[in-house]
Amino acid sequence: DGGITQSPKYLFRKEGQNVTLSCEQNLNHDAMYWYRQDPGQGLRLIYYSQIVNDFQKGDIAEGYSVSREKKESFPLTVTSAQKNPTAFYLCASSIIGTGTYEQYFGPGTRLTVT
Amino acid sequence: GDSVTQMEGPVTLSEEAFLTINCTYTATGYPSLFWYVQYPGEGLQLLLKATKADDKGSNKGFEATYRKETTSFHLEKGSVQVSDSAVYFCALRTNAGGTSYGKLTFGQGTILTVHP
Numbered sequence: 001d002g003g004i005t006q007s008p009k010y011l012f013r014k015e016g017q018n019v020t021l022s023c024e025q026n027l028n029h030d031a032m033y034w035y036r037q038d039p040g041q042g043l044r045l046i047y048y049s050q051i052v053n054d055f056q057k058g059d060i061a062e063g064y065s066v067s068r069e070k071k072e073s074f075p076l077t078v079t080s081a082q083k084n085p086t087a088f089y090l091c092a093s094s095i096i097g098t099g100t101y102e103q104y105f106g107p108g109t110r111l112t113v114t
Numbered sequence: 115g116d117s118v119t120q121m122e123g124p125v126t127l128s129e130e131a132f133l134t135i136n137c138t139y140t141a142t143g144y145p146s147l148f149w150y151v152q153y154p155g156e157g158l159q160l161l162l163k164a165t166k167a168d169d170k171g172s173n174k175g176f177e178a179t180y181r182k183e184t185t186s187f188h189l190e191k192g193s194v195q196v197s198d199s200a201v202y203f204c205a206l207r208t209n210a211g212g213t214s215y216g217k218l219t220f221g222q223g224t225i226l227t228v229h230p
Contacts, residue, residue, distance in 0.1 A: 042118075045218070090158065102148070102163065103160075103218060104160075105157035105158040107155075108156070
């Protein structure tokens with residue numbers, strides 16, 4: 001079955017600690033994305049990547065970092081510099097092309113920082 | 115910049131009622147428009163899409179028409195079921211250089227609850 005996996009589903013951390021969220025896809029998609037979801041605010045783009053070893057900041061990149069060493073993987077690190085890290089994090093991927101290709105989403109990771 | 119505005123929720127309906135969730139947008143150029151659905155505890159799934167003015171997207175009894183003159187993409191369903199209870203997101207993507215690569219801009223989401 002092709003799809004996107006995110007792990008873990010729930011993650012708890014103490015304030016001041018960095019934490020890395022995993023995102024893996026076996027859809028052979030070139031583009032991958034990280035979104036943050038907060039109640040009543042929809043989804044906001046954190047980072048996105050079009051190709052291995054390249055990525056761009058989204059609308060709310062401060063306090064986050066990413067890497068894209070493999071096409072299948074796009075891990076997100078929430079650093080201690082992120083002021084409000086508690087949120088639901090969603091990873092997505094898509095084809096890049098001249099059609100209107102949808103973004104496929106993973107099941108998400110709910111991060112709680114106390 | 116681009117933005118999407120959805121009607122305030124939550125929306126509560128009885129089974130078999132008619133559903134409308136309003137969505138209006140502001141964008142440069144000619145965006146593609148999407149409705150995504152999120153069931154409790156899950157990620158988002160694409161419900162339907164439209165790529166140009168007057169296109170109608172449809173899926174699972176849901177429909178939405180791309181109205182350029184009113185910059186709207188309202189979601190409708192003639193008869194909702196309990197299983198339609200979820201959060202619905204309207205989104206747009208402005209295509210960069212004619213390709214489909216680019217970020218989605220989302221509305222804030224509308225919670226729908228359908229009672230038996």
